[in-house]
Amino acid sequence: MLSVPSLEELQAAAHVVTLPMRVKFRGVTEREVMLFEGPAGWAEFGPFLEYDDVESAMWLASAVEAGWHGYPATVRDWVPVNATVPAVEPAEVAGILGAYDALHTVKIKVAEPGQSLAQDAARVGAVRHLLPDARIRVDANGGWDVDQAVQALRMLSVFGLEYAEQPVASVPEMAAVRRALSGAVLIAADESVRKASDPLAVARAGAADLLVVKAAPLGGVRRALEIVAEAGLPAVVSSALESSVGIRAGVALAAALPKLDYACGLGTVSLMAADVVSDSLVAISGGLAVRDVVATPALLAKFAAPPERRDWWLDRLRRTHALL
Structure with a gap:
C-alpha cells in the first residue's frame, strides 16, 4: 500500500x-x-x-x-479516445461532435431519466447518419431493468453497436441481459466494477464481455491494473468527468495496460467550457499523447x-x- x-x-x-x-x-x-x-x-x-x-x-x-x-511504467505513448454524446436532442448531435477530434468511435448516453427509447434511437441514429463508419457504443448507466435493456439493445443493435455499457444496475441483471442477447450486443461493466465492494464479481458471474475502468474510483492506476489483470477481461479506460489533471490519471492507466483493444473514454475535457491547464488534454488525431500536465x-x-x-x-x- x-x-x-x-x-x-x-x-x-x-x-x-x-x-x-x-x-x-x-x-x-x-x-x-x-x-x-x-x-x-x-x-x-x-x-x-x-x-x-x-x-x-x-x-x-x-x-x-x-x-x-x-504513475507506473507505460507500454504505449498514445491512447485512442472516443467522442461522447450526452443525452441531447438529435439536432444537437452535430454540434457536440464538432468539439472532438476523435470521431472514429462515439459513446452515446441512453436511458436518461425522463427520456424514451424512441429518443435514444433518434440520438443514436443521428450519430450513425453523420458518421456511417464510426464505432458506436451506448451507455445506460444502469438505467434500464432487464426487459427494458433487452428490448432497447435489440432495437439499437440495428445501428451496429460496438458494445453496451452498464445497461442494468446489478451483476445478476447484467448476467441476465448478456444471456438474453446471446452475443448480439457485447456487454461492458462500469458501475458494477467501480462502485462495487467486490469489483471482480462481474467477471466471476460471466456478466460482461469487457470492463470499463476508471482510475480515480478504483483507488488509482496501480489498483485498477490489478483488477483488470485478475478479471481477465478486455478493458476500456474511461473518465469521471475530470479536468485535464484528472484525465492524466486515466491516460496513465490506459498507457500501462498490457493490451488495449478499444478506444478509451478520456475525451471528456471537450465537454467542459473551462479547464485548469492552458494546454488541455484533448484529442489530437483521434487520441491523447501520454504527457504530464501542470495547472495554470x-x-x-x-x-x-x-x-x-x-x-x-x-x-x-x-x-x-x-x-x-
Missing part, C-alpha cells in the same frame, strides 16, 4: 475549483473538484457531490498516488470555488483522509 501524506500536507497543497460545462452531462452543469500540487505532480480529488465518504476515499487514494508517488495559476484563481465551497471540500478531505 502506498504511503499517505498527512492531512496538513494535503490541506496546504489543495485548490478547489468550479468548472462550467459546455453541455449538461450526468445532470452536471458545473464540475467541482479539489486539486493538489504534490511532489510527484498535480493530482485531482473529484468524487461527485453525492458520493459518501467510503466511496470518496478511493478517489483520494488515487489523488495521493498521482501527486505523491507518480491564473486559471486556478479564475475558477476558484467560493469560500463556503472550499470549506465544504476541506471538510470532505478531512473525513476521507481518516479512512485511508
Whole structure:
C-alpha cells in the first residue's frame, strides 16, 4: 500500500475549483473538484457531490498516488479516445461532435431519466447518419431493468453497436441481459466494477464481455491494473468527468495496460467550457499523447470555488483522509 501524506500536507497543497460545462452531462452543469500540487505532480480529488465518504476515499487514494508517488511504467505513448454524446436532442448531435477530434468511435448516453427509447434511437441514429463508419457504443448507466435493456439493445443493435455499457444496475441483471442477447450486443461493466465492494464479481458471474475502468474510483492506476489483470477481461479506460489533471490519471492507466483493444473514454475535457491547464488534454488525431500536465495559476484563481465551497471540500478531505 502506498504511503499517505498527512492531512496538513494535503490541506496546504489543495485548490478547489468550479468548472462550467459546455453541455449538461450526468445532470452536471458545473464540475467541482479539489486539486493538489504534490511532489510527484498535480493530482485531482473529484468524487461527485453525492458520493459518501467510503466511496470518496478511493478517489483520494488515487489523488495521493498521482501527486505523491507518480504513475507506473507505460507500454504505449498514445491512447485512442472516443467522442461522447450526452443525452441531447438529435439536432444537437452535430454540434457536440464538432468539439472532438476523435470521431472514429462515439459513446452515446441512453436511458436518461425522463427520456424514451424512441429518443435514444433518434440520438443514436443521428450519430450513425453523420458518421456511417464510426464505432458506436451506448451507455445506460444502469438505467434500464432487464426487459427494458433487452428490448432497447435489440432495437439499437440495428445501428451496429460496438458494445453496451452498464445497461442494468446489478451483476445478476447484467448476467441476465448478456444471456438474453446471446452475443448480439457485447456487454461492458462500469458501475458494477467501480462502485462495487467486490469489483471482480462481474467477471466471476460471466456478466460482461469487457470492463470499463476508471482510475480515480478504483483507488488509482496501480489498483485498477490489478483488477483488470485478475478479471481477465478486455478493458476500456474511461473518465469521471475530470479536468485535464484528472484525465492524466486515466491516460496513465490506459498507457500501462498490457493490451488495449478499444478506444478509451478520456475525451471528456471537450465537454467542459473551462479547464485548469492552458494546454488541455484533448484529442489530437483521434487520441491523447501520454504527457504530464501542470495547472495554470491564473486559471486556478479564475475558477476558484467560493469560500463556503472550499470549506465544504476541506471538510470532505478531512473525513476521507481518516479512512485511508
